[in-house]
Amino acid sequence: MNLLRLTAMEALEMMGRDELSAGDLTGAFLDQIDRHEGDVAAYLYVNEAGAREQAAAAGGRGGDRSLNGIPTAIKDVLCTEGMRTTCGSRMLEGFVPVYTATCVSRLAEAGVVNLGKTNMDEFAMGSSTENSAFGPTRNPWDLDRVPGGSSGGSAAAVAAGEAMWALGSDTGGSIRQPASFCGIVGFKPTYGSVSRYGLVAFASSFDQVGPLTRSVRDAALMLQHLVGKDPRDSTSVAHPEEIVIPRDQDLSGLKIGIISELSGGGIDAGVREVFQQAVRTMAEAGAEMETASIPHAEYCIPAYYILAPAEASANLARYDGVRFGLRAQGARDVIEMYEETRSLGFGDEVKRRIMLGTYALSSGYYDAYYGQAQKVRTLVVNDFDAAFREFDLLVSPTTPTTAFGLGERVDDPLTMYMSDICTVPANLAGLPAISIPVGLDGGMPVGMQFMGPAFSANRLLQAAHSTEAAVAFDRVSPLIEEQD
């Protein structure tokens, strides 16, 4: 039996029936890491010995913990006490946190096995994982292509069978876009529903932690453990309803809007075709599918690329070489130390965004950029409010293209930014959104994005699960397939 094809739900059931041991399960994933990590490079750190120990302990404890023994990969943007956390940056090479992120602790308490820390675009800034200071991750469907980003390592690990599921973070699409590129499920929760404590900040008013999984039901299962108010995060709130694992049912009674601005001209023809096929399948499954509008959609990328870099420029000021991380040697004074440390420690894209954000906040430009972008944010929030008065949910393709080739866009920041066009609106409005694979275009996965009103995770998960079943996309990457 190919254990790598299992979902976490299936694995838990098998372990509950004693048909599978936690040790064998973790062993299967570690073996796959051995086989393919050299090509895929999904991990920055593989916690091999620790994972085996945890799995052995999980076996002893039986199934008393709800996620007992599930092999989990953690994006290296989340702090893990005693385990190196680099955010894909030279700046934090060798940094060992003194505390663990709340979301990681919650999963650990539920019994997951920590397989290690996954690669990412430096400080979560990027859409291809090529901005990692430690080299790119490759897409398990085609090693010449990017896995997306910034949670590219997590997405690739799950798609390659190097993890059963993974934690990622999403600021402008960093969970959904790589999930789409790698043919898996990625969920970005409502802003505030998952604690950010221990998530290394990129843009604080956008960042959310969420699951990358092999099924919608797995996403719901992990989300059950992630949500909740954390006294250490002032912006976290209790999720108003308990997260329910979706059941098998059709889509009847749901009125779903297809966002015209995000599913037309700017989307590759091949992607559009797969998307439209999925829309037809949804209609056949009972959903009322109609065109919807987010009139200010085209202003989302401009607003996002002011606001997120502005917040980032402050969030990344703490990397100054004083208390942790890299310090350039030989500086004659503090200013020199700052400038040399930061120039040495940050890569190109991070510097570019710090510069952009600093510029947008600097004297004389604040009103024209930051102030205006905040107002655009209001308009986008209002657009969604209006749309949700008419529709239960909204859909669009997750990305305008399938995974692009390694190196194809590295010299063209703006084109790279445009690959977030479909995902950024949900971050601006703080809304929950999920991407599920709905087909292939030229052999590469295509994702469909569902967006819902704030805290509508259950509605979103149920619809995504029903669509998943109706579309019946059952392909996995060749790296998993070859173990059949």
Next chain:
Amino acid sequence: MDYEPVIGLEIHVELSTRSKMFCGCRVEFGGEPNTRTCPVCLAHPGALPVMNRQAIRYLGRIALALDCRIPERSIFHRKNYFYPDLPKGYQISQYDQPFAVEGGLSVNVDGETATVGIERVHMEEDTAKNIHAGVSGRIAGSLYSLIDFNRSGTPLVEIVTKPHIHSPQAARSFLNRLKNTLQFLDVSDCNMEEGSLRCDANVSVRTVGDQELGVKTELKNMNSFRYIEKGLSQEIERQINMLENGERIVQQTVHFDVVTGEISPLRSKEEAHDYRYFPEPDLVPLVAAADFIAEIRGEMPELPADRARRYVSEHGLPEYDARVLTSDRELSDYYEESVSLYGDAKTVSNWIMGELLAYLNNAGVTAGECRVTPTALVELLGMVKSGDISANIGKEVFTGMCETGESATAIVQRKGLTQISDTDELESLIKQVIEENPSQVEQYRAGKEKVIGFFVGQVMKRTGGRANPQVVNRLLKERLAE
């Protein structure tokens, strides 16, 4: 030409909460460096701030005591700049939506009461401490610095006055008044040496009658009110001299050297301040709704003016006493405790205003630091009241108590100071005195009654001042009338 100085003050007050502004580390002065830190106040990656409710309550007390308007909504901003004592690379502060605005505090200057306007009161966090290694201990010339993050994130309230102060003396009076108010509010220990109260002053001069403000300079971080007064005087003099000589004043920060008494400009910063303030996304807005304000009002400690009024109306003290006693938090507390133990407010007040204050001023200690506690004072007052010792002996005993820390009883016993009220013992002394001074007896009997003082003096002399003067008086009159 006549010049008028225009002064505005910026005061930073460290709050005496138990824990820091945004994390649970303890607030304390000193101690082993870097022992009161955590991921939040060290700005480790991923750490987030959570506001201390008590700090906001204290802030509310200050705003109310300074008669400020508290807008319903205020928000926090990030103030961005790099400095080794600023771990996040930004300070969480308030900017265009501060907690409180438009207040005032009335101050007595040269016998006149004037109100100094308060521009704003806002919440922020303190920085860490740089220790400059090198010969002078000062920043310039040091080879490197060491950073201690114990202070990082201590709640800090900034109070900004309007430019309503027109003399260095008035600035000092204002600061004294403000400090006293803050101490009565129980929100800060206001210890200037430990840096829990710090003051910057903006100063400019203009010709009297001019409506426009002159170019201002800033005197930074002076650590005593006396130096602030001196520094301002020096700077005002310097500015007037420059204007007289037709020179232009440059907006800059100046340093007042407390040793030489000289003002020198600090090297102007290489880059302009461009703090890039923007709303702090890690915190949510602060809404001071009516019930929140009512809650703070409900727990407001009594302010000096209110205490003074109570001393007059309930304790029957003269206004002067009431004002002196409430000019200092510790003194006022000392008085209150003594009255609660002793009862007779005026007697307590007399002793505090007389003996205690004289001693405190001389010794340079505060009422709280004085070795004679209210309990010890009240014991002494009881001995005077019961006639065990005379009031004069009592004063001598008080001095002894201050010096040695002994109790009144111990001193009286050790020195054998108990008052002689025993009639038999006094009778024989009086008999002797009368026999030995026949001419004074004659005078008295001839109607010169003042001579009684001479006889009292003689008896006192023979008892080493221990005779009870009332008893001596009565006995003398009886004998001389015979």
Next chain:
Amino acid sequence: MVNHDDVRYVAGLAKLKLAEEELDRYAVQLSTILNHINKIAELDLDGVEPTSHVLKLTNVFREDEPQSSISQEAALANGPEVEGNAFRVPAIVRK
């Protein structure tokens, strides 16, 4: 739109040391990006309230209860340069 000197100024604020040719490269890239971003100037935003936070939360507090700090050793463990019990940095003002 963004010139060499703008980039130098911004790099100074952000404490990034950029070589001359980098200043030029960033000037071009930032101009391209800002050119796209300037699209928002098309919008009439008068009277629109800014959104700095999508959550409607207010007054989130913790109680004033001291929690244990991390040890001095743990605090200093990640320090790139430590002297005794403190973090060490080069001169703040150079002679």
